[in-house]
Amino acid sequence: MSISYLEQNRQFHLRNDSISYVFRVLEGGELNHLYFGPRLRDDGPLSDLQEILFRDTLSVSDDRGVFSLEQIRQEYPVAGSGDLRPCALTAHDERGSHAIRLSYAGYTITDGKPPLDGLPATYAEHPGEAQTLDVLLRDDQIGLEMTLSYTLFEHAPVIARSMRLTSAGTHDITIEGAFSASLDLPDSDWDMITLTSAWSRECNVERARLRTGLQGVSSLGGRSSQHANPFIALARPNTTESHGDAIGMTLVYSGNFDADVAVDTMSDARMRIGINPDLFSWHLAPGESFQTPEALLAYSRNGLNELSQTFHELLRTRLVRGPWRGRRRPITLNTWEAFYWDIDEEGMLEVARQAADLGIELVVVDDGWFGHRDWNDTSLGDWTPNREKFPNGLKPLSSQLHALGLKFGLWFEPEMVNPDSALYMEHPDWVLGDTTRELSISRHQYPLDLTKGEVRDYLVDAMSRVIGENDVDYIKWNMNRSLSEVFSDRWPAERQGELQHRYVLGYYDLISRLAKRFPDLLIEGCSGGGGRTDPGILAYAPQTWISENTDAMERVRIQYGTSFVYPLDSMAAHVTPVPNAQTGRVASLKTRGDVAMFGVFGYELDPRTLTDDERRRIHWQIDVVKRFAPLIGNGRLYRLLSPFRRDQMPFDPDDAAWMVVSDNRQEALVGYYRTRTGVNMPVRHLRLQGLRDDLRYAIEEIGFDMPPHRPRYGDELAQVGLALVDGSNCDLHPQIDAGDNLSRIFHLRVCGD
Incomplete structure (x- = not known):
């Protein structure tokens, strides 16, 4: 790992065992991006990676000939500088002029990785595992300073990027758009991959060829949103899960974002990610600074699985922090689908006793425990126990759960308020919105103005009282609506464009203060x-x-x-009753558990209604989940069959599969799922990935009473695969019946010859 600077060529080369990232300083002080991809051996000048051509474009100045920023791959393009493509920074001075010319002014290289003020970011546990490059640029005429930060990790094909702007002179500067990262590429022969959709069908994988123009995903509701995830990837047209080049970007941010790719008429591509410039502006008075969120740029030359594995490892080990990092989370019973709002102490205790008998480790009291809440139209903001449901408060319930060996969890929605609440009656001015107009409402609730310190102080104190007085071990932190008509009487007109971002900063302040007060609290x-x-x-x-x-x-x-971005141990997944509340579908308890086990496992049902067979199955499931939790939580995920694939034959089954492989490749767990069965179907040969060709694996099917499989070497499992035979293949005496909603789990472990 090294960050080198060639003084004579003014070239920066960030390089570890996997990747190289190269840019240089041009004659006029602009930064010219040269390369991002697999590690380059050459550590000398690479300026010839940028072609200088004569085209009918704007020239920077007469004395620099045909040199134009329109045809230069830039490191951080700025509007108002002669680049007419979508840029990373747009700003104006107090006169309204957008003309900005930022020029190189120096650099520093430090070991380790400094934190970002008020924002979440990845970290280095010791200085030797990362290096950070800060590049300073200035526009002396308007007194604007920009610091571009790059962190190179020793063992990850990732660059962490962010940007900081400072008004260092006497001018007021208004930022209209400030992306966290921009990446210029020399061609547009890529497919764009995004994760989009809507409530209850999140993270659909969409893949499409790049076209001329601007394309991408974004959010504007004050949160990252169900409609699109803050992630974008480019993959070569022939890239698969296991082969080919791919670039991924994600944003360490929980508010409005934009992730896009602009392709110009010369087929150059510009990839950007950052705060959505719509509904955003930021006023910089002299001496003030603005920090963007952190963007993570990853490169894979071995397909999309490797790209995802890079994000998984980084997020799991260098973004998650605290005592729950790397630990198995408790097996949860959330009581929402047992009670909805109709909860009380007696019913909760009965459920808790049965949960403890099943092997559950954490019982969560969901919505309805506070104020006088019996529906979603009241009491948000009044974080005190409902005395009709819990006459003695929550402490007796918490104590009895702990006596049963259970952890105690509570649901909160701290960022919202119902008009029918004591908090709203006392502080209507705490609502985020222009109260001179009729405000949009969702679920009978308004967002609180987290840009106000007194609002955050109230919420920290109110939640801390409940958590501290009742020995709460876990909280589920919900936010059930988007922001709209965003306005705050706390801020002047020229700063109203800051509110969406200030809200997110307030949210981070609120949750981080709570986490510091209760360091063992699982959120x-x-x-x-x-x-x-x-x-x-x-x-x-x-x-x-x-x-x-x-x-x-x-x-x-x-x-x-x-899973394209997020590790399995960040995804809460529960077994719920059937028919399912959303779809009406009936899947077996086995299938429901086989899906949920590849996540943070739990249940959301009423144990009082279970049959004896269901109780035995749940005992067994919990034992299986605990057995494989270290593998699922720390192994490498390989996606094998996509439920989003479009190139199926008419008779192909509607199926999907994935597997997790231990770091030493001695063990693996495979999950196969088929939604729709058929008749006289071809046999599915499931080809596995990530195993060592020269190791022999014993194969155990989990959940079906099947005869042992022949042990097989890794090369056979990759090339031939597992033949998944069941009643849909017209087997005369099927050991596994045909049927919809089928799941099969296989455990592989290295065995001797």
Whole structure:
């Protein structure tokens, strides 16, 4: 790992064992991006990677000939400088002029990785595992300074990037758009991959060829949103899960974002990610600074699985922090689908006793425990126990759960307030919105103004009282609506464009203060399901509720897409009753468990209604989950069959598969899922990945009483695969019957000859 600077050529080369990232300083002080990709051996000048051609474009100046920023691959392009493509920075001075000319002014290289003020970011545990390059640029005429930060990790094919702007002179500067990273590429022969969709069908994988123009995904609701995830990837047209080049970008941020690619008429591509410039501006008075969130850029030359594995490892080990990093999370019973709002102490205790008998480790009291809440139209903001449901408060319940050996969890939605609440009656001015107009409302609630310090102080104190007085071990932190009509009477007109970002900063301040007060508290993020599934939240909450959709076969799709960025041990996944509340589908308890085990496992049902057979199955499931939790939580995920593939034959089954392989490749766990069966179907040969060709593996099928499989070498499992035979293949005496919603789990472990 090294960050080198060639003084004579003014070239920076960031290089570790996997990647190289190269840029140089041009004659006029502009930064010219030269390369990002697999590690280059040559550590000398690479300026010839940029072609200088004569075209009918704007020239920077007469004395620099035909040199034009329109045809230069830039490191951080700035609008108002002669580059007419979509840029990374747009700003104007107090006169309204957008003309900005930032020129190189120096650099520093430090060991380690400094934190970002007020924002989540990846970190280095010791200085030797990363280096950080800060490049300073200035526009002396308007007194604007820019610092571009790059962190190179020793063992990861990742560059962490961010940008900081300072008004260092006497001018007021207004930022209109400030992306965290921009990457110029010399061609557009790529497919774009995004994760999009809607509530309860989050993270659908979309892949399309790049075309001329601007394309991408974004959010504008004050959160990362279910509609699009803050992630974008480019893959060569022939790139698969296991082969080919791919570049990925994700944003360590929980608010409005934009991730896009602009292709010009010369087929150059510009990839950007950062805060969405719509509904955003930031006023810099003299001496003030603005810091962008962190972007993570990863490169893979071995397909999309490797790209995802890079993100998984980095997020799991260098973004998640605290005592729950790397630990198995407790087996959870969330009581929402047992009670909905109709909860009370007696019912909770009965459920808790049965949960403890099943082997559950954490019982969560969901919505309805506070104020006088019996529906979603009241009491948000009043974080005190409902005395009709809990006459003695929550402490007796908490104590009895702990006596049973259970952890105690509570649901909160701290960022919202119902008009029917004591908090709203006392502080209507704490609502985020222009109260001179009729405000949009969702679920009978308004967002609180987290840009106000007194609002955050109230929430920290109110939640701390409940958590501290009742020995709460876990909280589920929900946010069930988007922001709209964003306005605050705390801020002047020229700063109203800052509110969306200030809200996110307030959220980070609130959750980080709570985490510091209760360092052992396990926090699960949620926002109407996956509305806040983003890297930013993982710095405070090591797991998120990725969707309100708990149908097992729908969850296969959601977990598959989410895995493009997020590790399995960040995805909360529960077994829920059937018929499923969202789809009406009936899947076996086995299938529901086989999907949920590839995540943070739990249940969301009423144990009082279980049959004896279901109780035995749940005991068994919990033992299996505990057995394989270290492998699932720390292994490498390989996606094998995509539920989003479009190149199926008409008779192909509607199926999906993945597997997790231990770091030493001695062990693996395979999950196969088929939504729809057929008649006289071809046999599915499931080809495995990640195993060593020269090792022989014993194969055990989990959950079906099957005769032992022949041990097989890794090369056979990769080239031939496992033949998945069942009743749909017209087997006369099937050991596994045909049927919809089938799941099969295989455990592989190295065995002797």
